[in-house]
Amino acid sequence: MNDAYRTIIFFDDECLLCNKAIQWILRNEVTHTILFAPLKGVQAGMVLEEFINLPDSIIVLVDKKIFIKSTAFIHVMDQMGGRWKFVSVIMKFIPRYLRDFAYDIIATNRYTWFGRTTECLMKSDPYAQRYLD
Secondary structure: OOOOOOEEEEEOOOEHHHHHHHHHHHHHOOOOOEEEEEOOOHHHHHHHOOOOOOOOOEEEEEOOEEEEHHHHHHHHHHHHOOHHHHHHHHHOOOOHHHHHHHHHHHHHHHHHHHOEOOOOHHHHOOOHHHEOO
């Protein structure tokens, strides 16, 4: 992996909420250094095989370190740069058990509330070069 790209977001590419979140990150990030890969893809299979009990919604990998649930979200905001880095600092003041509780409710209901897709929306996106499969 290129040193300029140290963060990989593994996401559920069948989830419309996840796809829209990735598109939002791409439009709003200042750093342009985050890569993206589907949780069921080849890259995820190779990189995440040594870890157990990982969620099926979002996993963030930074320099061989894994972040999950709300901590992953906070780390992404931090990596986005600009005002999003400030948002990540504010979110750290919320106790993790509360953040993860809210995250779990959304993750559990994401298909019901937001729907599913059979095609990852990022593959045809202008940022497709940052999509790992």
